[in-house]
Amino acid sequence: MVTTLLDNAVDLRASLLDEDTNALRLVDGMGDGVQGFALENYAGKWMAMTPGGEIRADIKEWLKASGRSIYWKRLDQHHKESPMHLYGEPVDGAFSIRENRLNFEVSFSSGYSQGIFLDQRLNRAEVMQRMARGRKLLNLFSYTGAFSVAAAMAGAETTTLDLSSVYLEWAKRNFRFNGLDESEHFFCKGDAFHWLKRFAKQERIFDGIVLDPPTFSRDENGKVFRVEKDFGELVELAKQVLAKDGWMLCCTNFRGISERDFMRMINMPKMQGVKMPEDFSEDPYLKSVWVG
Numbered sequence: 001m002v003t004t005l006l007d008n009a010v011d012l013r014a015s016l017l018d019e020d021t022n023a024l025r026l027v028d029g030m031g032d033g034v035q036g037f038a039l040e041n042y043a044g045k046w047m048a049m050t051p052g053g054e055i056r057a058d059i060k061e062w063l064k065a066s067g068r069s070i071y072w073k074r075l076d077q078h079h080k081e082s083p084m085h086l087y088g089e090p091v092d093g094a095f096s097i098r099e100n101r102l103n104f105e106v107s108f109s110s111g112y113s114q115g116i117f118l119d120q121r122l123n124r125a126e127v128m129q130r131m132a133r134g135r136k137l138l139n140l141f142s143y144t145g146a147f148s149v150a151a152a153m154a155g156a157e158t159t160t161l162d163l164s165s166v167y168l169e170w171a172k173r174n175f176r177f178n179g180l181d182e183s184e185h186f187f188c189k190g191d192a193f194h195w196l197k198r199f200a201k202q203e204r205i206f207d208g209i210v211l212d213p214p215t216f217s218r219d220e221n222g223k224v225f226r227v228e229k230d231f232g233e234l235v236e237l238a239k240q241v242l243a244k245d246g247w248m249l250c251c252t253n254f255r256g257i258s259e260r261d262f263m264r265m266i267n268m269p270k271m272q273g274v275k276m277p278e279d280f281s282e283d284p285y286l287k288s289v290w291v292g
């Protein structure tokens, strides 16, 4: 019975949820024996995800019976709209989730993505471990600045960079949300390649650099970025602003590249690939490589 599989998946993850962390993936497709269905928990509100089509009737019944606020995101839609309300109390605007004692703003009504990628939980914790007062972090392709918040909470001075001013504002709210003073940190709007060249000219050096770009993007001048073609160049530019004993975190969720080929593109000494969090039990699509 699919409902037994769903109950088991949720039970299996119960020990990962506590007052410090209230967001994670509850069901991960065939990793939990449930084909084509994933479910994420954001502080008790649930986001169902399917690769397309409908949600099976028995899964819908199970969702409805939970009494939760439930939204649904189709992963195949072209227009990248906000998820659809399915059951329970509608969620009004933004709300907060907790992860490893950090607070993050999440929204089910601000477009396709919710404000945080839960598959980066362990990497955010590791960034926090590696950073300390007096250290400098550069977070490229920052989105809502979750890696920056993790580093800043460890005392680091952070530089948060994204093409989108909407996401940079969201990042600043995430700073404030954690009692951090955003005026002690840097926020840069624009293309990562452009800024890396600028930082190199200014001889700005960072102790840690996070490189977690989208698979494909187009900047404001129409310049296209593709992981499989451009990641090597990104690393070369980042190397020029990395401290001698510094580290880099290189990530991609592009399914068309293996960890081995990704490491070939990074092409640095002392590389170590790490696994995804255990709640992501299906396909290890996220490749994360620590350098240095």
Ligand SMILES: C[S@@+](CC[C@H](N)C(=O)[O-])C[C@H]1O[C@@H](n2cnc3c(N)ncnc32)[C@H](O)[C@@H]1O
Residues within 6 Å of the ligand: 116, 117, 120, 140, 141, 142, 143, 144, 145, 146, 147, 161, 162, 163, 164, 167, 190, 191, 192, 193, 212, 213, 214, 217, 218, 219, 225
């Ligand atoms: C997949 S998200 C990155 C997730 C983020 N690293 C995190 O952990 O939350 C991609 C982000 O890259 C930004 N972006 C895309 N192309 C960019 C570019 N050329 N330079 C800087 N940011 C870019 C997008 O605006 C978006 O916020």
